[in-house]
Amino acid sequence: MTRLSLDPSLTALRLLSTLCATLFSSVAWSASCSYTNFTIGSEFVAKAGPVNGQYLYSVMSLRCSSSGQVIDAGGGEIEVGWYEPANLESALKKTFGSAFAESRVFSSHCKFHLLLVNRRYPSSQSIAGVFMADYPDTTGKTTYEDVFPGPLLIPFGANIPPAGSCGCSGGLVKPLASPVCALPPEKKKADLCLANPIVPGQGCKVQWETDYTFAGTSPLAFKRYYDSQSPYHVGNAARRSLGNRWRHHYDVLLNPAAATQLVLMLRDDGQILYFRPRPNSTTQWIGDADIVGQLEKTATGWTYRDSDDAIETYDTSGRRLTRTDRDGLSLSFSHDPASGALSRVEDPFGRRLTFTYDGQGLLSELTDPAGHKITYTYDAAGNLITVTYPDHSTRSYTYTSVPVAGQVEPALLTGLTDENGIPYAHWTYDSSALVASSEHAGGVDSHRLSYQKDGNGKITGATHTNPLNAVSQYSFQEILSANLTRSISHALLPGVTERFTYDANGNLGTHTDFNDRLDTYTYDLSRNLETRRVEASGQAEARTVSTRWHPTWRRPMQVAEAQRLTTWIHHGDRVASSVVTCTPNTSQPLGVVCQKSEQATPDADGSSGFAVTPNGLPRTWTFTYNTLGQLLSVDGPRTDVADLTTYTYYDAADPDPDKRGNLATVTNALGHLTRITTYDPHGNPLTVIDANGRVTTLSYDARQRLTSHSIDGEVTTYTYDPAGQPTRVTLPDGSSLAYTWDPAHRLTAISDTLGNQIVYTLDAMGHRIREDLRDPANQLTQTRQRLYDGLGRLTQDIGARGQITAYDYDANGHRTRITDPLDQRSTFAYDALDRLRQITDPASGQTRYQYDGRDHLTRVSDPRSLATSYSVDGLGNRLRQQSPDSGLTTSTHDAAGNEITRTDAKGQTSVFAWDALNRLTRISYADGSRTDYLWDQGENGIGRLTRIDDSRNDALVSRLENRYDAQGRLLSQTRSVGSVSHTTAWIWSAGRITGLTTPSGRTIAYSRDASGRISEVRLTDSAPAGDGQTRVIAADIRYHPFGGIKSYRDGAGQMHTRHQDQDGRIASYTLGAQNWLLSYDAAGRLSAQFDAADAAHSATYGYDGLDRLTSASLPNTAYGYTWDATGNRTSHTLGSTTRSYTIDPLSNRLQSVGSVPPRNYSHDANGSITGDGANSYVYDGKGRLTQTSTAAGVTRYDTNGLGERIRKRNADDTLYVYDPEGHLIAESAADGTIQREYLWLEDFPLAVMQ
Structure with missing residues (x-):
């Protein structure tokens, strides 16, 4: 390697010749570049050090090759000597003169990498994906920092310290172009977020990500927070342990020496706060008037009480040691003694999160209490780029940099790729590095923002365009460094504005909504706590x-x-x-x-x-x-019984560390015990044993998502895609529902095991604008469309035939009008507290509502101006009801709010009794009758209604007894009237009913399809008088997708069909040999019924604007009906004969019918009809009809505690039996002999057996 000395004595000539060679050499070089066969410039890189604060640098000339790669221009790597990074750039400028001035200058903030790009390299071309046009200064006067993530060709030396280590510590930052570490600007909480999410008052992108949460009794969690305006990034020579602009909620710092008489605090929610000494105090430090946290200096460090009353302790250097929440649960924090980095977070039960860092001081691994690891990786610039979870799924992030005023804002989050490997979210930024747009995959959920600023560059307003292209305008007011929302207006709501004002501390002082309702607020300014709020100030409400x-x-x-x-x-x-x-x-x-x-x-x-x-x-x-502040007992309001619930927890030293501190038992007020006997290391319950001894086992995946729960061998399973979206739920019988999601994480389809589908079409904001039901052949069977306005309000509901129901709204979003497909309109009005005040129906009838100060309904006035009033106390107890129809009813209540007496208009008082769990146990009526409700009896009975006894004058009249399996499903129900009992029993398998024994002893067997629906019904006549034969009652049962029965074949081989139109209404059905066709008007009302074989059997129907039947034309007969404003019938026409109905003008009671002879009705004080001129009627203390007297004689009726008629006595004596859904299933003689039985398929009557 060539060596070139670069030190204070370096001659200008020697260095200048080297620089010129690198700038103007014509030889070739590697990375990517777009302007081929051209010399790029020079790259300086630190290779060794530090020694006495100096580093050894090398330089290489770079060239763009003919293939578009950055390569060595030919001179190789040349050592230029040892130098302090802070002085390297100034030395080059001083030494090279005009040659240096003919370059674009790029540098890392640590000055370990310096790139000089030849000014002749075209602005339209790029290097390593960076376009030179974004960096216009070619004079060397501007240094663009951290544009390139690292060296282009020369690698860093092995011992070069990480970028973060050359920067600032203690929460300080080195602002762009500043050589000195300084305080970052204060940053307060945002009061408004939009989109995904964006803080418009700050112009920043924020992102919360939760990597870990302990499910049980522990505050352990790990959450990350990104802020595009965080000052902690490589460009400011400062970053935190998650890289540029990311922090985690344990990344809390207190710097007592940040500045003279100032303590800097970094909070877990991204806030950056200043504290100064409180006047006349030596220990207390205070923040701005809007900061409620309290900081105190102690003999051993510092104590901070946050806005949630959690108390944190810090050592003298500002490292957090403990955090104890208001209720007593605490966390302790340990730090590496050498680096000071957080190494462990531990709860009171010994559970830990441990932290591992890479050589650059960045968090590389988080280990949870189960020993599972979450790993974090970074690019060369220190940007967090991937998070890999224990299930090996990875979430990744991309970034960009934006040049602003000659400097570079790095590490701006632009993309999030989810664990499915799909780019899920994307953001862009404007030329000021403010967020300009946000969208999800496929361009949906697209939000666009632009900003208005004052002369100092502060944001004063923001214009927001939502995914439906609706434009909203926000204005802001800065108070104590917080940019607070001052007003909101929408282009779709011209002339109205939502407004906010604040006091000097930044507390909300007034709020005026879009309907001009004013709410006012008063505070204790020493603590910023609201002391008085007036809603709808100045108005009657x-x-x-x-x-x-x-x-x-x-x-x-x-x-x-x-x-x-x-x-x-x-x-x-x-x-x-x-x-x-x-x-x-x-x-x-x-x-x-x-x-x-x-x-x-x-x-x-x-x-x-x-x-x-x-x-x-x-x-x-x-x-x-x-x-530890864990709840041990709750003693409820009851004073007549002990209503105490108790809780126990596993000891902090329990031999099983997974149990420690977690809930062990819950014992209710009746002593019923629920136990949680095993937990996983994350605090998820694995085994739960209820008061009946039923064992529920649960399992979870590596991301703590529930994957199965099993009860008595019946297992339900749940599957998810890597991004955590549920993809399938499989029930114990193997039937399942599958869920489909689009790349933007929006549900788009649900399908069952047979292939039936519900398909959703979504608009750009995620509203379901179309719902289609499709059968396994993908044929459309049902459809519906919806339209929404730009504010996300439903404006049209469109049926399959294009019939439109339209909706209108006021400025606050309350629905003010509904217009049906026949242009019939109902309007709605609201009071100042947004409560429905009046409905005006299409016939101009008005129903009015009044409320008390707690929003309890106190008065309803019908379209005839007849009013029912209610008196409700402040605890929600209804004390009185005065109705023109039922008279006066009064009630009293116990301390828990259970009704204990009710006195009707006849002066009859019913008395109610409740057990310690506030379940109804007895009603005693004024006539000596009584209903007793018994709970918790027998096997698997705890927590369930097991018996109902009806008595009269202490003599048992009827009884209903339930028996349950471990799942809480009915195994049998026995109904007794007098000495006669009838039992219905059910057989369950894999969570479905597979068999039924009727009261007569007949047995019913069910077969089911792959989706768990009944496909065949078989009857075995095993009753005592039966023939023992098995017969098919219904076979080949088919269903509409996600709907009711479509067709079946009965035991005689005849097909029964119920076709639906695409609005989901019955369009035709078969009845015996007849095939009936139905038609509907645009409002969905039945308008005609046709016999396909004989039109003479057809019928038509007419309605008024309130959907009430006004005419019916049947074969050979015509009917007509009229109604008053409230819906009471006023006339009935049959052919040419009309009967009039007279309604009491002071109530809705029927007074007379103009028949021949006329019928005049009498009523008791409760409004029950007692006579009609020919017949008389008697009622019991429940208000139920017990006797009718007619010319034919007297008929008596008995009802049970469920309100079902169980006996009718006249010339015959008939008993009635019902199933749990209230369907009549059997009639018997007084001696219990079954006379006929009814078989139902869900709510569909299938057969009569007699």
């Missing part, structure tokens, strides 16, 4: 929320609002003369809540604040905790 704050914790002690006062008592608070404690921890203060109570008040709008006097007894919860 105005309401106030007042808050008193705890003197230590940033938690409320009391909140007074409309109708309610809430009080919290914390550990250590003094109440009366005693100190409240709810944790044994005495080593440190804990901000846990020991008691919470809510009380109703008469303050309708909250304006009385804390001067209000509460009503009634409080609703109170009390809590206890262990020394």
Whole structure:
């Protein structure tokens, strides 16, 4: 190697001759270049050192070859001597004179690499992908830093220190073109983010990425944060351990010596804060008035309390040692004694995250508590380019640099490639290095921004164009270095603006929405805590929320609002003369809540604040905790029963390290115990045993995503693509649903095992603008389209035949009008608190709504101006209902809000009882009847309703008993009326019903298709009187894609079909030999029914604007109907005969029907019909019909606790049996003999058996 001495005594002639040779040599050189057969210039690279602060440099002449590669121009590598990097450039300029001045100058900020590009190299051409046009200065006056990630041809020496090590430490930066490390500018939290995400008030791209989160009881996690305006990058001679402009949430730093009388703090959320001594204090340091954190100097270092009341300790050099959250969970931090780099984060249970760094001090490996590793790689410039996870999936990043005012802004994030290897996100920047655009793969979710600035270059406004090309304008106001949103306007909403004002501390003072509603805010400025908020200030609906704050914790002690006062008592608070404690921890203060109570008040709008006097007894919860702040017990509000729930945790020294500190048991108020017996190292539960002894096992992949759960051998599995998007869920019977995603991570299709599909077409903002259902042959079976405006509001819903339902909105986005396909319009109006106030229907009928200060509905007025009113207290208890139809109903409630009495308009009082889990256990009615609900009985019964008893005067009338399997599915249901019982039983396999035993003893067997739907139904007549034969009831059952039954063949071999149109409505069906065709009007109402074989059997239907039937033309008969504004029928026409209906003008009760003879109706106080002139009706204490008296005699009815009619007695005595869905499945005689049974296929009646 040729040696050339470069030191202070170097002669100008010798160095000048070397430089000239490299600049003007005609020999050839390697990397890529576009201007071939031309000399590029010279490259200087550090090869050895440092020795006494100096490094040994070499130089080489570079040339662009004929093949477009950077190569040695012919002189080889020449040593130029030892030199201090900071003085290298000035020496070259001084020595070379005009020759140096004829170059573009590029340098690394550490000055270990210097590239001089011949000024004659054309601006339109590139070197290593860098276009010279972006770097116009060819006079040598401007040095462009960190444009190239590293040397083009000469490699660095083996011992050259990393770029970061030559820069600033302690959070300081060396601004572009500055030789001195200095304070970075303060950086505050953003108040507004757009797109993916971008902070328009700062013009920066931010990105949060979570690489690890502990699932159990530990605050361990690892999150990364990117900020395109972070000062920590190679260009500022400063970067953090994740490379340029990236930080992680443990990258917290305190620099006590950053400047005179100033402490610099880097926070975990990207904030850069200054603290200065508090006047008249030797220990306390304060930030700007908008900063709520508290910094204190101690004898051993520093203590910081953040905005969430977490307490952090630092050593004297500013390294964080511990962080303890308000509730007591803590983390400790260890650092490498030599480098000071964070080496370990540990929770109280010994779990650790460990950090490994490469030779440049960059984080190369994170090891989680399971020993799994996440690896990080960087390019030559120190940009984070890949993150590889334990499942070997990789997430990668790309960057660019932008020249700004003669300098270079490096490491600007331009791309994110997801774990599928797909470029998922892309960003661009303007000439000021502000974010100009953001989009996802395929150009979707595209957002574009431009900025307005003041004379000092501060952003004062931003123009945002969203993916639907809607333009919005934002203006900003700078307060204490934070650029806060001042106004928002949308081009689609001309003339209206959302506005914000702030106090001197940057707290929101007023907010005016697009409808001109004003909310005002008042604060305790010493802590920046809101003390009073008035919503809809100055309007009739105005309401106030007042808050008193705890003197230590940033938690409320009391909140007074409309109708309610809430009080919290914390550990250590003094109440009366005693100190409240709810944790044994005495080593440190804990901000846990020991008691919470809510009380109703008469303050309708909250304006009385804390001067209000509460009503009634409080609703109170009390809590206890262990020394780590983990919840041990919750004692609920009930005073009549013990409603205590308790929790236990595994000991911090448990022999199984995966269990330590995690939840072990939960015992509810009735003593039902749930246990979590095993965990994985990440805190995910692996085995859960419920109170019935049912064991659930769970498994996870390397990224902690649930992959299976198994109960009694029935396994459901979940699969994901490398990016974490679910791709398939497989049920225990093997049926599955598959999910398809586009490169922008948007769901585009769902398919079942048979190949049926739901296909979504999305607009640029991700709205579903078309939904298609397709069968396995890919034939379109159903479709729907939607249109959205530029603000993302649905404007049109379009059916398969092009029928359009249109929607209009006010400036706040509330729907104000719906226009159906027949141009029938309903309008909606809202009050100042955005609550629905009025609906005007297409017939101009108005329904009005009123609310109390807590948004409870208090009055509804129908289109006839008949009003029902409600009285609800501040705890949400409905105390009173006054209706023109049902009269006055009043209620009382227990301390938990359960209704305990209800008195109807007849003065009948029903009494309700509840168990400690607030489940209904008994209703006692005024007539001596009673319903008892029994829970938790028998095998697998805990947590389930196992019996319902209905009694009258203490004599059992009916009983319903349920028996369950371990999965909580019904195995049998026995219904008894008197001494007669009927049992229905089910057989389950792989999570599906495969068999059924009817009340008569007949057995039903089901076969299922690959998607788990019933494909065949077989009946075995195994009833006592049956013939024992097996018959097919339904075969070849087919379904519409993701819909109901399409066709089946009955036991006689006849096909039954139900064709649908592409709107999903039945278009035709078969009934016996008849084939019926249906048609609909544009509003989707049935308009005609045709018999395909005989048009004389057809019928047509007509409707009014409120979708009420007004005419029906059937074969040989015509019907007509009229209605009042509320929907009460006022006339019925049959042929030429019309009957009128008279409705009470003061209610919606039917008074009379003008039939022959006329019928006049009487009602009880509850509104139930008691007589019609010919018949009389009697009701029980439940309000259920129990007796009718007609000319034919008396009929009596019994109902059960589910409201089902279970018995009818007249000349016959019939018992009724239902399935759990409420379908009637059997009728029997009084002695229990089954007379007929009904077989259902889901909600479809399939057969009658008698």
